[in-house]
Amino acid sequence: xxxxxxxxxxxxxxxxxxxxxxxxxxxxxxxxxxxxxxxxxxxxxxxxxxxxxxxxxxxxxxxxxxxxxxxxxxxxxxxxxxxxxxxxxxxxxxxxxxxxxxxxxxxxxxxxxxxxxxxxxxxxxxxxxxxxxxxxxxxxxxxxxxxxxxxxxxxxxxxxxxxxxxxxxxxxxxxxxxxxxxxxxxxxxxxxxxxxxxxxxxxxxxxxxxxxxxxxxxxx
Ligand SMILES: Cc1cc2nc3c(=O)[nH]c(=O)nc-3n(C[C@H](O)[C@H](O)[C@H](O)COP(=O)(O)O)c2cc1C
Numbered sequence: 001x002x003x004x005x006x007x008x009x010x011x012x013x014x015x016x017x018x019x020x021x022x023x024x025x026x027x028x029x030x031x032x033x034x035x036x037x038x039x040x041x042x043x044x045x046x047x048x049x050x051x052x053x054x055x056x057x058x059x060x061x062x063x064x065x066x067x068x069x070x071x072x073x074x075x076x077x078x079x080x081x082x083x084x085x086x087x088x089x090x091x092x093x094x095x096x097x098x099x100x101x102x103x104x105x106x107x108x109x110x111x112x113x114x115x116x117x118x119x120x121x122x123x124x125x126x127x128x129x130x131x132x133x134x135x136x137x138x139x140x141x142x143x144x145x146x147x148x149x150x151x152x153x154x155x156x157x158x159x160x161x162x163x164x165x166x167x168x169x170x171x172x173x174x175x176x177x178x179x180x181x182x183x184x185x186x187x188x189x190x191x192x193x194x195x196x197x198x199x200x201x202x203x204x205x206x207x208x209x210x211x212x213x214x215x216x217x218x219x220x
Contacts, residue, residue, distance in 0.1 A: 009159045014208060016163035016193070018200035021080040025194060029160055030055075030083060033194070036156040037085075040149035044124045045101055048093065048142035049149060050186050052086040052179065060084055063191065066175035067167075074169045074191075081165070082195035086175065087150055088186040089142040093132045098124045143189050150190060157194055163201075167191040 025033075030053070037051050054060045063084050067075040078084050090097065102111075102121055111117045131141040150166065157164045168190055175181070175188045197204050210216075 010155060013158035014203050016165045016197045016201055017203045018198045019077060019080040019193065019195040020198035023082060023196035025082040025162060029162065033153055033156060036152050037149050040152045042145040042148060044127045046145055047101060048090045049146050050088045052088060053083055055083045062178050063175065065178045066170040071169040071171060074167050077165045077193045081193035085192045085194065086188050087146050087190045087192065088181060089146050089189050091182065091185050091187050093128050093138040093142060095125050095128065098128050146189050150192065153192060162194055163197045165193040167193065
């Protein structure tokens with residue numbers, strides 16, 4: 001794919017405000033998107049995420065319990081999209097998780113000699129400690145990692161002709177409760193509705209609006 005193509009895809013991508021409930025993303029395309037989700041980069045390969053995908057009316061209704069009251073403007077998107085993904089972070093940033101990653105890296109053939117393994121363990125545990133114990137910003141740090149995957153999935157979906165609606169407008173506490181996330185060591189962060197826009201998607205007909213590039217980008 002040329003750089004021009006990817007810029008055009010980014011230019012044309014818009015938040016979908018109304019989904020066609022009759023159109024479903026194919027299983028093959030969902031597999032591609034799942035792959036993109038977990039292939040995102042993350043600091044020290046921390047992968048502090050989990051993705052819960054609701055693709056049935058029952059699953060979407062469960063998620064929609066968190067789009068009531070002040071977030072009711074998002075309810076129809078959750079109910080009518082093809083798949084809604086709950087992007088979750090871990091509730092702890094433990095050395096046990098660091099060890100799980102290390103063992104996977106060994107299994108995947110990235111680390112062979114004991115010295116490299118020890119250095120890798122020390123580096124990751126150091127950074128986990130910085131955020132967990134020193135800066136005490138582990139939750140925010142994990143959410144930053146999660147948003148990298150989030151952006152990748154949105155762009156990938158657009159490249160595949162799939163519409164998406166990013167949503168912070170939902171009640172995290174309600175969703176955590178409905179899905180029993182705390183017991184799974186997880187907390188919800190952000191939702192991504194995926195599917196195909198309907199004729200009611202007003203945003204598709206509006207021009208895209210961004211501040212001028214010269215205000216946002218400078219050179220040295
Ligand atoms: C993290 C994030 C959260 C958002 N939350 C919502 C939301 O709850 N509901 C909604 O309709 N749009 C939501 N949006 C969409 C933004 O309003 C939209 O991306 C922005 O206005 C730019 O428009 P565009 O995506 O069409 O280019 C969200 C976007 C992002 C990136």
